[in-house]
Amino acid sequence: MGNFLRFLIKKLIEILASLAVLAALSFLLLKVLPGGPFDEEAALNPLVKETLAARWGLHESLPTQLGKYLLSLIQGDLGISMVHPDQTVVAMIQQDLGNTLMLNFVALVFVIFSAFALSLLSLRFRDGFFEKSVDQLMIAFLSLPSLFWGPLLIYFFGFYFNLLPVAFLTEPKNYILPVLTLSLRPLATLVRLLKTSLHENYNLDYVRTAKAKGVGEWRVLTHHVLRNSLIPFLSYAGPLMVGLLSGSFLVEMLFAVPGLGGQFINALSDRDYTLIVGLTLFYGAMLIVINSLIDLVMRWVDPRMREEV
C-alpha cells in the first residue's frame, strides 16, 4: 500500500504545482493586458486615482501583488467583476455553473453510449455496408462546425418544422438540439479511437481462444474485446471532456443557454478581465482535478499501471 500512498502524494503535489503555474500565468495576463480598471473614468482627479490605486495595492511590487493574489485564491476569492462591481466572480460562476454542467453531462453520456454502440456494431458487421457508412459519417461529423450544424438544426427543427424549442434549458426536450450540436464532433473522434482499439484487440490470440471454446460472437465482443478496449477509452476521457467543454461555449451562445460559456463570451466583449481570468482558472482547475481522478481510476482498472510510479 506504500506504493499507492507515494502515488497519491505525488499526484497531489503535481496538481498543486499545476494550479500554481496556472494562477501565476493568469495573473501575469491580467497585468499585461492594456487598460486598467480605472482608465475609463477619464476625468478622474489624479488625487482620487492615487487613492484608488493605494486602496487596491497597485503601488506594491509585482511579486508582492502576485503573493497577495495567490493568497486570496487559496481562500477561494477570485475578485470582483470589473463590469458588474456589485458581484463577485465566484458568485457569478456559481450562479451559471449548473446549466453548463448539466448540458455537458447529458452530452457526455450521449457521446459515450452512442460511441460504444456504433463501434461495437461496426466491428460486428465489419467490412459491410454498415461499417463503411459509419466511417464516412464519422469523417463528416469530424468536420461539422457547430456554426454550420447548430444554425441548420435551429432553422429546420425550430423554425421550418416548428418541432423543438431552440433556446434555454427549461425542459428535457430543450436539451435535444444543443446536445446534438455539441456532441457530434467528440463522438466522431471517440468512435474512430474505439474502432482502432477494438480492432487491435479483436485480432489477439485470446479472442481466437474464446471463439474456439465456442463463445458466441456477441459475447466475445462484449465480454472479452470490450473490456480490454476500456483503457484507451479512459485515457481519452480527459481530452473528451476538454473537447466537450470547449465546444459548449459556442453552443451555449447559439442556444441562449444561461451558462458559463455564454458568460465567458460576454466577458470577452465587455473586457471584464477579472471574470475572464476567473473563468480560465476555474475551467483549468476543474479539468486538472478531473484528469488526476481519471489517472487514479486507470490505476485501479489496470494493474499493469501500478508498477510504473
Added chain:
Amino acid sequence: MKKPSVILAGSFLSILVLAVILVPVLTGDQAYTQNVEAILQSPSRVHWFGTDTLGRDLFMRVLIGARVSLTVGVVCSFLTFLIGLSYGALAGWAEGYVDRALMRFCDIMMAIPSFILVSVLCLSFKLLIPVEDPFWSALWGLCLGISATHWMSMARVTRGMVLEIKRKPFVEAAIALGGTRTHIFIRHILPNILSTILVLVALQIPTNILYESFMSFIGLGVHPPFTSWGILVREGWKTLSSFPHLILFPSMILFLTVWSFHILIDSFRR
C-alpha cells in the same frame, strides 16, 4: 484506385483556391459594392448565393472572406509547426528536469479548454501587438492566438520521436564525428520525423480555419467591413429565422472545406 469522395474533396479544394485567387481579380470589387435596390435577395442566376442586408453579393463575399480564413489556416499551421517542433525537440534532447518541466507545462496547457485559451490569447495579442491598422492587428492576433495554443500535441509527438531516434546508432555516430546539436537535429533527426509531423501540420489547417470562424463569430477576429467566413456567419446569424441562406451558404462552404481537408488527409495516411 481513388474513392469518389477523395476526388470530390480534391476538386472542391482546388476549385475553391483557384476561385478565391482569380474571381475577385476578374470581377472587381463586387464583395463590397452595396446596392440598396437588391437587398436580401434569394439565390438567383445573377447572385448565386443571394445578397445580404446591404445588397452585397454573398457569393463574392464568401470568396473574399475565404482569403482571410484560408490564410489564417495555413499561416497558423506553419507557426504551430515551428513552435511545436522546437519545443518538442528541446524537451526530447534535454531529458531530465528540463524535459519534465516542459512536458508538465504542456499538460497544463492541454487541460484548459482550447476555446478559452484561443479567445483569451487572441484578445491579448490583438491589444498588445503594435500594429495600427485594425485589419492587420486582428489578423496577427488570430494567427498568434491560434498557433500559441495548438502546438502541444505536435510538441509531444516530436519529443517522443526525438527521444527514440537520438538513441539510434547513426545519431551516436554523428555525435562521435563531432556534429553540433543543430546539425544533428536538422540533418539526422528531422528527416526521420518529418513525415509524421507533416500529417499533424496538415490536420491543423482545418482546425485553424474553424477557430478563425469561431473567433470572428464572437467578435474577436477581423471586424466589418473586412470579412471572413466567421464574419459572414455572424451576419447571417442575425437573420436566421427569415433569411436562412445568409448563414447556410457561408457555413456550408466552411463545412465542405474542413471536410475536404479531412478526407484528403485520411487518404494520404493510408
